[in-house]
Amino acid sequence: xxxxxxVLHYAVSVVGKDRPGIVAGITEALFRLGCNIAxxxxxxxxxxxxxxxxxxxxxxxxKTRLQxxxxxxxxxxxxxxxxxxxxxxxxxxxxSEGEICxxxxxxxxxxxxxxxxxxxxxxxxxxxxxxxxxxxxxxxxPVYVMMLEANVPDGETPEKVEKLLExxxxxxxxxxxxxxxxxVSL
Amino acid sequence: MATQxxxxxxxxxxxxVCRPVETVDASIHNLIEDLLDTMHAGQGSxxxxxxxxxxxxxxxxxxxxxxxxxxxxxHGLLRMINPVITARSGAAIMREGCMSVPDYTGDIxxxxxxxxxxxxxxxxxxxxxxxxxxxxxxxxEMDHLDGLLFLDRIMSVKTGLFRRKSYS
Numbered sequence: 040x041x042x043x044x045x046v047l048h049y050a051v052s053v054v055g056k057d058r059p060g061i062v063a064g065i066t067e068a069l070f071r072l073g074c075n076i077a078x079x080x081x082x083x084x085x086x087x088x089x090x091x092x093x094x095x096x097x098x099x100x101x102k103t104r105l106q107x108x109x110x111x112x113x114x115x116x117x118x119x120x121x122x123x124x125x126x127x128x129x130x131x132x133x134x135s136e137g138e139i140c141x142x143x144x145x146x147x148x149x150x151x152x153x154x155x156x157x158x159x160x161x162x163x164x165x166x167x168x169x170x171x172x173x174x175x176x177x178x179x180x181p182v183y184v185m186m187l188e189a190n191v192p193d194g195e196t197p198e199k200v201e202k203l204l205e206x207x208x209x210x211x212x213x214x215x216x217x218x219x220x221x222x223v224s225l
Numbered sequence: 226m227a228t229q230x231x232x233x234x235x236x237x238x239x240x241x242v243c244r245p246v247e248t249v250d251a252s253i254h255n256l257i258e259d260l261l262d263t264m265h266a267g268q269g270s271x272x273x274x275x276x277x278x279x280x281x282x283x284x285x286x287x288x289x290x291x292x293x294x295x296x297x298x299x300h301g302l303l304r305m306i307n308p309v310i311t312a313r314s315g316a317a318i319m320r321e322g323c324m325s326v327p328d329y330t331g332d333i334x335x336x337x338x339x340x341x342x343x344x345x346x347x348x349x350x351x352x353x354x355x356x357x358x359x360x361x362x363x364x365x366e367m368d369h370l371d372g373l374l375f376l377d378r379i380m381s382v383k384t385g386l387f388r389r390k391s392y393s
Binding site for chain 1: 268269270271272292294319320321322323324330358361362365366375
């Protein structure tokens with residue numbers, strides 16, 4: 040008789056000072072545990088390396104075991120770690136039928152650019168799926184660049200979103216562009 | 226003829242370099258009908274290449290005339306046998322997805338204008354210059370004839386997903 044059980048997924052995040060071998064160290068521990076890496080994204084900012092992994096295990100498996108196994112590896116690598124259990128309903132990605140847009144924001148650096156833009160988007164019900172910011176330019180003229188991808192709700196158009204951000208654009212004196220990057224199915 | 230199942234990677238047919246068609250006979254006409262039926266059955270599909278239905282021959286169909294990106298600039302339905310790109314220029318990046326690699330998308334750079342020579346089902350040769358989305362779609366389908374998937378051309382680690390409902 041087949042035993043029915045709910046396959047749990049875990050969101051594991053690991054952050055620490057960058058060095059060669061972090062990904063190999065963490066994924067070796069996961070491999071030894073028999074975990075599957077479903078989706079992952081890892082990147083380096085300044086000297087910090089951050090990993091976010093969605094992992095699952097084909098057999099019933101608990102969070103404590105996962106943490107116990109990862110802890111010594113993280114300590115050795117000097118990384119901090121957080122593990123969150125995702126229940127079945129959380130491991131479902133909510134899909135939007137609307138457009139996927141890339142929103143670019145850049146201008147003279149000032150406090151609050153990220154907050155003001157994302158607050159506006161949140162109020163419009165626009166869900167951010169990816170976001171990266173970078174401080175560029177010179178010490179005299181620092182320029183802030185933010186690129187984000189977002190799901191625009193059904194019925195909304197990029198033009199409409201751009202128009203709704205018009206006032207903020209003037210107030211912050213930044214450039215804001217909205218472009219469709221919805222994939223083409225071939 | 227009939228709608229065929231779109232093969233998905235890792236089916237080996239998708240990584241084969243296809244053979245040129247030697248003679249345009251009834252079997253090729255049937256193949257084209259299958260490709261058209263399969264394309265029309267795929268929601269929003271703008272092209273299908275023969276290896277996607279398991280036939281290792283240099284044949285593909287493209288029709289962007291009903292798509293949002295291509296409706297204003299296209300040559301209608303193209304049935305292409307032994308297509309060859311003879312000139313290409315420009316470059317633009319578009320986020321592509323493929324029926325043979327579901328649940329994944331990536332940013333791909335393609336030429337924005339291409340000239341293609343190919344044989345029609347009636348045996349005549351034709352040359353067209355395609356631009357914009359039609360050019361992208363033709364390059365994508367022709368890549369299939371060389372065993373190339375969009376995964377072989379991704380320009381950035383940043384990739385996306387679509388139509389994937391669950392991790393389970």
